Amino acid sequence: MLKDIFYFLIFPGLLFAFVGGGFLSWFDRKITARLQFRVGPPLLQPLYDFIKLLGKETIMPMDAAKTLFFLAPVFAVAGAVLSCVLILLPAFGMTAGFRADIIVVFYLLMIPSLSYILGAIASGNPLASLGASREMKLIIGYELSLLLVVAAVILKAGNSISIYEIIYVQQQQGAFIGSISGVLLFITAMMCVQAKLAFVPFDIADAETEIAGGIFLECSGIILAMVKLAKYIMLLALPAFVVVILLGGFRLEGIHILWSVLKLLGVVLLITLVRNTNPRLTVGQSMRFFFIWMNLIAIVAIVLTYFGL
């Protein structure tokens, strides 16, 4: 029991995920700045942002469903931390204690987006509910593709539904990305991660220039701090998920630590590059992108996997 609380709150839970995710958030902002020939923010900027928001006034909109509006970001943080724990525990070589955790992680990763939708609808702002409806459409789009990716990974790992065994298989036979189907799955997974993080080609739900921040429009003070915290943690959890299911996971011995960190940074770097070189898609374009192209690629990858390619 005490061990579980330690896992959840300290390592690899809340505290570790905050530090790691904050660092990755800085990394993302710094790379963005360097790509635009700017200097970029200082290293501790995510920490400053978070602490500053804790000290600010929290405004409750007059029309809001107050309890839900306040609790939704807390749900988001809880879901993000739980998924982070369940991804990182097997990745660091500890079993999560039950089988089928890849299914659980798949659903836990959806909780932050769902909580944002609840919070946005509860805030009573028309632009925020517009953002919520867009986010809902985006979820309908990418969730099937991600499910197909997970199914293909399970098939590749010899019908194993435990993340620990998936990593074990990859460390015995080489990472899944080393095959044609693996590359296709990696492309699909990266696009789903991009949409899950609401980064630029798919930032239709919080488009600042169109709907002024969308789902997060009414968030201020502690509520915005919680949203930021959930976003930092997701920026650690989702790339870690991709590394775990396709790139062979992490290894914590000798030179492998460096490789593990580089894998994670490489995935975040790819996400940042896609984010900085693409314009925002419309709702219809992104739905079509996932429904037709990404699902097609994932299904081709599943068929290739079936034939052992």
Next chain:
Amino acid sequence: MFHFAGASCNNCDIEILDCLTPRYDVERFGMVLVGSVRHADVLLVTGSINQKCRSRLLEVYRQAPKPVVVVAIGACGCTGGIFAEGNTFAGPVDKIIPVDLYIPGCPPKPEAMLAGIVKFLNK
């Protein structure tokens, strides 16, 4: 930062956009432009405030989570500039909401804005 433009001639607004460009890069100091005043810590007010803008400026200020830093940019925001005698003029910004930082100039250079912000941060 949230940017409220009053009855501005847009010159100060363009100079504010200059602060975001690679040459001046205000993100060095951790500042980014946000879309909603709820996310803002700094309220930039440019242009002369006339009778129509006055209530809107008050509303935007009321909606901003406190503590918020109000920066009056340009001669019109600080004193009224050439509009100070006009009959629709509702007073310089500090007659309407408390102002923390004045950056005069018509328009102020981006360097002047950054220098003002950095001096304020180090205070």
